[in-house]
Amino acid sequence: MTPSSQLQVMLAEENGATPSVRVVQALSEHGALSATQLARITGLAKSTISTALTSLRASAMVIESSAAEKDRGAGRPATTITLNPAAGTCVGVLLGGEHIQVIVADVTHAVISDVALPMKTDYSPQEAVTATSRLIGEAYREHRLSLQTMLGVGIAVAGPINPRDGRVLRASGVPTWSGVNIKHEFQRVLKCPVIAENESNCSAIAELMWGAAVGRQDFIFLTMDLAIGGAVVANGQLVSGNAGAAGEFGHICINPDGPLCRCGNHGCLELYAGLKEPLGEFSRQFGQEVTIDEVISLARGGNLAAQTMIEQVAHVAGQGLGIIASVVNPGLVVVGGRLALARELLLAPLEASFNRHSLVKRSELDADARTQVLSSAFSGRGACLGAVGLVLRAGGRTG
Ligand SMILES: [Zn+2]
Structure with missing residues (x-):
């Protein structure tokens, strides 16, 4: 059996796996970890972790990683363990x-x-x-x-x-x-x-593993791009829903008398908060085709029409977030998609609108009870x- 096929078997094991398998799965999910972090994540005793690591080292499945420590900057534990990069x-x-x-x-x-x-x-x-x-x-x-x-x-x-x-x-x-x-x-x-x-x-998943939601178990992801999308993460897992349609925030109806949406309904959030229509209108007024990135740089440079467009979509997205928050009251919302590159130009009006459309207002809550709204760490990519x-x-x- 090659190291890769051995690793594939270990990663494929379901619940009730051996300590070695649990260590391997934790390292695969988290990258570099110390023995202490491994004990916390797997719930295994430190001595059990130590025994498992001895056998995994002997089979070259894991290595002690000084390279990972160097790459990941200061503040990391002195000795980190990773899977052997040659293993898969x-x-x-x-x-x-x-x-x-x-x-x-x-x-x-x-x-x-x-x-x-x-x-x-x-x-x-x-x-x-x-x-x-x-x-x-x-x-x-x-x-x-x-x-x-x-x-x-x-x-x-x-x-x-x-x-x-x-x-x-x-x-x-x-x-x-x-x-x-x-x-x-x-x-x-x-x-x-x-x-x-x-x-x-x-x-x-990218935000959860490496981005704005590292260390969080529950959050909402809102994609703001030409279309509107989203995701729900609960207990560190994606919520797919019964048929895989959970998180399709773009098709929340906010105006029953609104225009026809591609889903067959009228007045969906995506028609107002997605950039397809506003960007087309902006391009017509501007006299040439304008991309999302260009609208953002125009807004940054003080172009009022570009700023207004971002504020308008932010306002409607905040209305949508108010509906989502009425269902799940998230501790964190991560805003992704290419419009998230606008950072505060988007987040400030988005949060203001979200607050207006929420039952419980930010001013009524202690800091740790407020919903935090952050930009994606990956610039829509x-x-x-x-x-x-x-x-x-x-x-x-x-x-
Ligand atoms: Zn729709």
Whole structure:
């Protein structure tokens, strides 16, 4: 058995696993940890951790990592343990509207390769599988990695995914994909475990593992981009919902008499807080096509129309957050998507509107009872990284 296949088996173990397996799974999910942190996370006694580490060191499954300590800056424990980077690699794939991104990382969470390929609009599942397979093959060749080390592939898709079978329920970024079983299509060609997940859910996983929600167990992720998406994380896990449609905040109705939405209903949040329409209108007034990044820099430079546009979408998004908070009263909201790059220009009016649309006001609460609103740590580019995280967190447990 190769170290990678041994690791794959250990990551795939379910509850009731041995101490060694629990240590391996904790290291896969968290990257570098001290023995004390391992004891806290696994709930095992320090002596049990120590015995497990001795046998895992002997089989070269874990290493003591001074490199990780150096890379991660000061304040880390003196001795950290990681999985042996040679023991496995993970792949994250983002099936974007007009591009496919592939990230290859090792099991210490180090990114080895990050590439993207432009695709024509509405590419087919078959084209996606072929392009993805080629990008993965090229990345492994370029970095002299063996495909045998590939533990799994996480795939971020625009649209809800049925958690039971990996089918796309209602595609948005790639409209003709509705009903396609992403997991099977990719697994057939890539010949390794595949986990497919909604793009905003992947972004939330990136925040949980490496971004604005590190150390948090419960939070809401709100994607503000051309469309509106979201995710719910509870007890450190994604809430998929019964059919995979949890967190589809863009289709909360805020105006029953409003315009028709692509979902078939009227007046959805996405029509007002998504940037597709406002950006089109702004571009018409501006006399040329303007991107989200350009609107943000115009707003920063004092352009009143750009500032007003951001304030208007922030106002409606705050109204939507008020509805979401009435259901779950989150301790943390992480705002992602490309508009999150506007930082305070977005967050200040968003928080003000959120407060107006909440039953309990911020001024009535102690600091620790208030809902914290933070920008994403990944500038709207966390989804592919989160797809890598899906594999690191779940290993071969792909259902
Ligand atoms: Zn809708």
